[in-house]
Amino acid sequence: MIKVLVSGACGRMGQAVVKAVMEDSELQLVGAVDIVAGADAGELVGMGKSGVIVADDLAKAIDETKPEVMVDFTRPDVVYGNAVLAVKKGVSPVIGTTGLSDEAKAELEALAKEHNTPVFIAPNFAIGAVLMMLMAKQAAKYMPEVEIIELHHDKKLDAPSGTALQTAAMISEVRAKHQQGNPEETEKVAGARGANVDGMHIHSVRLPGYVAHQEVIFGGLGQTLTIRHDSLNRESFMPGVCLACKKVRGLSGLVVGLDKVMD
Numbered sequence: 001m002i003k004v005l006v007s008g009a010c011g012r013m014g015q016a017v018v019k020a021v022m023e024d025s026e027l028q029l030v031g032a033v034d035i036v037a038g039a040d041a042g043e044l045v046g047m048g049k050s051g052v053i054v055a056d057d058l059a060k061a062i063d064e065t066k067p068e069v070m071v072d073f074t075r076p077d078v079v080y081g082n083a084v085l086a087v088k089k090g091v092s093p094v095i096g097t098t099g100l101s102d103e104a105k106a107e108l109e110a111l112a113k114e115h116n117t118p119v120f121i122a123p124n125f126a127i128g129a130v131l132m133m134l135m136a137k138q139a140a141k142y143m144p145e146v147e148i149i150e151l152h153h154d155k156k157l158d159a160p161s162g163t164a165l166q167t168a169a170m171i172s173e174v175r176a177k178h179q180q181g182n183p184e185e186t187e188k189v190a191g192a193r194g195a196n197v198d199g200m201h202i203h204s205v206r207l208p209g210y211v212a213h214q215e216v217i218f219g220g221l222g223q224t225l226t227i228r229h230d231s232l233n234r235e236s237f238m239p240g241v242c243l244a245c246k247k248v249r250g251l252s253g254l255v256v257g258l259d260k261v262m263d
């Protein structure tokens with residue numbers, strides 16, 4: 001049994017993780033942390049008493065519950081601090097919170113090596129989304145004219161999504177430098193063409209009703225190809241989160257992307 005602490009346990013994703021960990025026979029929920037403390041984590045997610053009370057002090061919770069893995073679904077502005085604290089205490093972070101900068105990731109990698117405590121980050125824990133990214137990378141070799149549309153619920157704090165950025169990074173590995181669109185185009189309204197990442201345009205839609213969705217659209221002579229993934233609910237991320245909890249201690253340094261731990 002791998003001992004797991006969930007950081008952000010009362011949030012939308014955190015609650016789904018608490019439930020998934022409690023349901024997984026190879027994982028043991030030992031700790032839960034959030035801003036609002038005091039509730040029984042199991043009762044919070046409708047699973048009955050778990051004996052794990054949500055705490056509001058991560059350092060103290062780690063010392064008391066001695067987890068091997070900390071799953072973090074909090075906020076872009078707190079995830080780095082949580083991960084540093086965990087690594088320094090020998091606890092492996094499994095990070096779902098998006099919005100970590102490249103500098104923060106580089107610092108986490110150095111810290112992971114220094115403390116011999118592996119760190120895992122997945123911009124998207126849904127297996128289908130990972131396949132979408134791998135297929136997009138494959139398609140971009142043959143159809144390099146591409147734009148990305150990502151659609152999320154309107155409570156999301158960061159834009160573009162971590163998945164869109166990861167998709168662009170993977171496409172950039174195989175696509176020659178290229179500015180998408182007419183070289184002479186001008187925006188009549190700032191932002192009309194979306195974010196520009198390595199010449200690829202990313203468009204972020206935020207509306208109630210959505211969970212997490214993405215389309216990668218390729219254009220060619222007389223044809224388009226659309227690769228689309230839809231997460232219809234937060235359960236879609238849970239097999240990936242549980243898999244990462246089981247694999248992270250066997251990794252080394254910082255590993256980014258669920259595809260790295262899929263057999």
Ligand code: NAP
Nearest residue numbers: 008010011012013034035073074078096097098123124125
């Ligand atoms: P959410 O509902 O706002 O949950 C975040 C939770 O963390 C809230 O309960 C929040 O409390 C709590 N929190 C804030 N600061 C904290 C701290 N210092 N320590 C512990 N807990 C703290 O957000 P969400 O929808 O679950 O999303 C969380 C993150 O996961 C976002 O970055 C989102 O983009 C990402 N995400 C990733 C994936 C993936 O597959 N990688 C999938 C979905 C979402 P308050 O509400 O009181 O601030």
